Amino acid sequence: xxxxxxxxxxxxxxxxxxxxxxxxxxxxxxxxxxxxxxxxxxxxxxxxxxxxxxxxxxxxxxxxxxxxxxxxxxxxxxxxxxxxxxxxxxxxxxxxxxxxxxxxxxxxxxxxxxx
Amino acid sequence: xxxxxxxxxxxxxxxxxxxxxxxxxxxxxxxxxxxxxxxxxxxxxxxxxxxxxxxxxxxxxxxxxxxxxxxxxxxxxxxxxxxxxxxxxxxxxxxxxxxxxxxxxxxxxxxx
Numbered sequence: 076x077x078x079x080x081x082x083x084x085x086x087x088x089x090x091x092x093x094x095x096x097x098x099x100x101x102x103x104x105x106x107x108x109x110x111x112x113x114x115x116x117x118x119x120x121x122x123x124x125x126x127x128x129x130x131x132x133x134x135x136x137x138x139x140x141x142x143x144x145x146x147x148x149x150x151x152x153x154x155x156x157x158x159x160x161x162x163x164x165x166x167x168x169x170x171x172x173x174x175x176x177x178x179x180x181x182x183x184x185x186x187x188x189x190x
Numbered sequence: 191x192x193x194x195x196x197x198x199x200x201x202x203x204x205x206x207x208x209x210x211x212x213x214x215x216x217x218x219x220x221x222x223x224x225x226x227x228x229x230x231x232x233x234x235x236x237x238x239x240x241x242x243x244x245x246x247x248x249x250x251x252x253x254x255x256x257x258x259x260x261x262x263x264x265x266x267x268x269x270x271x272x273x274x275x276x277x278x279x280x281x282x283x284x285x286x287x288x289x290x291x292x293x294x295x296x297x298x299x300x301x302x
Contacts, residue, residue: 079232109290118194118280118293119233164232177248178291180232 077102077169081181088155089189096150096184098165103146106170109178110139110150113162122163123150127170155188162186193217194294196281201299203268203275211266211297213281222264223282223291226250233280239264240287268299276301 078101088094098108107126111119123132123139125148131140138151152159162185166178194215203209215222221240225233235248239258253272258264264283268275278298282291 106288111293116278116296116298118196118295119282121290121292124290166233177235177238178233180234182230182232 077105077167077179079165079167079179079181081163081165081184083184084182085185085187087187087189090155090157092155092188093151093153094155094186096152096163096165096186098148098150098181100146100148100167100179102169103143104170105143106168108139108141108148109166109168110137110148111164111166113164113183115162119164152186155186157188157190159188160186194281194283194292196279196294196297198297199295201297203299203301205301206270208267208269209299211268211279211281211299213264213266213294215262215264215283215294217283217285217292218261219283219285219292220261221284221287221289222258223284224248224254224256224264224266225280225282227278227280227296236266236279275299 080099082097109124110122113119125132125141136153141148162183164183165181197212223238224236227233234250236254237256239245255267280296281294284291
């Protein structure tokens with residue numbers, strides 16, 4: 076059974092700092108990996124999706140990398156801003172499923188960027 | 191204005207009652223999903239549907255039921271058999287099983 080772990084559980088940084096969020100998964104047979112952002116009491120917003128054949132994806136100040144063989148992904152946020160404060164969730168979709176689009180989620184990293 | 195809507199935003203239930211959470215999408219997506227989120231935890235899949243009139247159990251389907259009579263609608267009923275229903279419920283949809291999932295704003299259910 077796929078398990079997804081995110082470290083650290085919480086992170087507090089000063090504005091302007093570059094930071095890295097980590098995600099690890101136990102079964103490397105994945106179809107893709109997705110990073111989401113969740114604001115308190117809100118739904119999830121998709122940030123980046125990396126297919127299993129890709130090594131990284133970039134969107135603005137965000138860069139996500141994927142090392143499928145080691146079961147790891149990182150989300151790099153450059154020049155952090157207070158508006159980046161949220162919970163960041165990593166989710167993987169396994170390649171062995173024969174139906175559906177099951178995502179297995181990590182518990183998230185709660186990020187606080189201080190002005 | 192395209193997207194996924196969930197209603198109500200807050201819902202209170204007495205023990206022994208069934209309640210139904212609404213999820214509607216106008217994105218013309220084939221696949222729809224229901225997740226449950228507990229404090230400090232990731233999301234867990236309750237039910238999913240890849241096409242109208244078909245749905246599958248997820249990892250925690252006990253005590254829940256769904257229907258998919260229309261492409262745009264995927265309501266979730268929390269039955270009295272669900273022993274600990276207090277949680278944040280999120281609905282999502284995707285174009286197909288391989289595509290990015292888009293989430294609604296969620297419904298917070300509290301059992302009184």
